[in-house]
Amino acid sequence: MKLLSQTLCLCLILVLFDSDHHLDHHHTDGVPDRCEGKGLEMDAVAVNEEGVPYFFHDHHLFKGFHGKAEMSNETFPELDDHVHVDAAFRMHYEDSDDHDHMFFFFKDKVLSYYQHKLEDGYPKPISEVFPGIPDHVDAAVECPKPECDEDSVIVFKGGDMYHYDVKTKAVTSKNLQNLPSCTSAFRFMEHYYCFHGHQFTKFDPKTGDMHINYTKNAQDYFMRCSTFDSNSDHVEREQCSRVHLDAITSDNAGDIYAFRGHHYLHKDDATDALKAESIESAFKELHSEVDAVFSYEGHLHMIKDDNVFVYKVGEPHTHLDGYPKTVKEELGFEHADHIDAAFVCNDQHIAHIIIDDKIYDVDMKASPRVPTNERPMGVLKHVDAAMCGSTGVKAIVGNHFYHFDSVMLMVAAKALPEQHRVSQELFGCDH
Known part of the structure; x- marks a missing residue:
């Protein structure tokens, strides 16, 4: 009887180990599909120096509007399992020393890349690089003048929006009343988008006000998929797709x-x-x-x-x-x-x-x-x-x-x- 109990315990341990191992393997090797279902929630969105949008999800990166995901550290080696990107943007101001640098926020740190190479001395505390910007941000996006009053970086955390003046390093903040909580933000074709879940909302970069009746499925406009949600307006999607x-x-x-x-x-x-x-x-x-x-x-x-x-x-x-x-x-x-x-x-x-x-x-x-x-x-x-x-x-x-x-x-x-x-x-x- 004792031998039977030991055997059953051993089998249970092996089953649990195999189950955990399977889950870990699925998490590590499973490649997300941005066209599956209603799409994925993106953790960060930014464009590279050639204007190609990068969509980050968990530890994966989607380049452009179609194609399969790859591991983020294949392009940015430092974005390993210990770094989960909270927000990202490209500094695109010719008068700035950081022109065409890509910045990644994670927890209380920030990384700076130039031509896909990590700059010396990074990661650095967010408070050192962007004084006045809080830790654990949700989203970030560049905002050049005159779309903002000055060349700025817009940062979102919770229900608050921060404007960081690139030249003076001054920070102003505002509590947002009607904009959903952004998981990522994106400037594209001189328009500004707040991504939340699998949807996005267009907003005014100066005020943070949401454009009335403008909440769309990100899959319809920022992805090239073979199938779409049954509620998708096919004409508007193809007419307005990015x-x-x-x-x-x-x-x-x-x-x-x-x-x-x-x-x-x-x-x-x-x-x-x-x-x-x-x-x-x-x-x-x-x-x-x-x-x-x-x-x-x-x-x-x-x-x-x-x-x-x-x-x-x-x-x-x-x-x-x-x-x-x-x-x-x-x-x-x-x-x-x-x-x-x-x-x-x-x-x-x-x-x-x-x-x-x-x-x-x-x-x-x-x-x-x-x-x-x-x-x-x-x-x-x-x-x-x-x-x-x-x-x-x-x-x-x-x-x-x-x-x-x-x-x-x-x-x-x-x-x-x-x-x-x-x-x-x-x-x-x-x-």
Whole structure:
């Protein structure tokens, strides 16, 4: 009987050990998915020196608006299991000695990185680097003049908001009445967002006041996911998303087709009406993830990986027999791993193909078709999508586009023209 009791105890210990070990293993090796369910609560959000947003969750880091998580210490080695990021921001003031430094708050300490390398002497106490700012903060975000009265850092803790003047180190504070408790804060396209749970709220950086009726699902606007909450407004999401477009074109009637991840947005030129659907619902052979698209003689030429699909524009769009064809067969490129953008201007027959920082011409009336006139893109080192119409070329980079009167002027430009917001100026998003 004693032997039986000892055996049962040993088995129970092994079961408990295995259960604990399984839980630890799941915690250590389990990779969070920001598109699962309604999304994740982010502990901190900041942009790097190239403008790429970094989303921190527990000990993981999401770079950009899509892609899998990685361990934070793969990019910032000091962010190990003992460091849980409470808040983060990038100091982006050219007059400051800390210009383009990224700061991470954890407990009562702060870390400073420059070009992803920890600065000497860090970590330091928050009170030493940012005197007047409390420990254990919830969120932080940069706020340049004139968006704030002076170049500042905004810090949130509980129901209080602190403004830290970068130049004078003066601190003012305010108790917030209507803004939710922020777990992270983010400045993006000159707007300010307080993230709380899986949602975010737009706020005024000077007063901390919440914009009326503006609480949204972060997954809808700051993530590129294949599925969304059933309550998601698909048109508004695609119209106002902060995630960059994969491809865009306008057809002979002036209608715009814009592709992002698994969805596309159709803007009717005659009525300005917007329609958002899954790519698979209208272009089932493609499924999703379009690399580039251009319109030519009433057809959409859609490039995905090493293949070109061609659809006749209509309701429904008709997939042409014989397609897809390879990029080599259709456009003559021998070794094109990824085409970034493509467009045809007006009633011309030259397809302009952008790969990395170069642009090529392909005569669509030629047989066989071959790329010619290779030249550098000039000031544009990367383009996500592009289209051309009666007013010229729109080159889309991230969440902005640049307008050029012609392809020649785009290639020859010595400086970037004025930035325009994709969501607002192409699709009429009002927030």
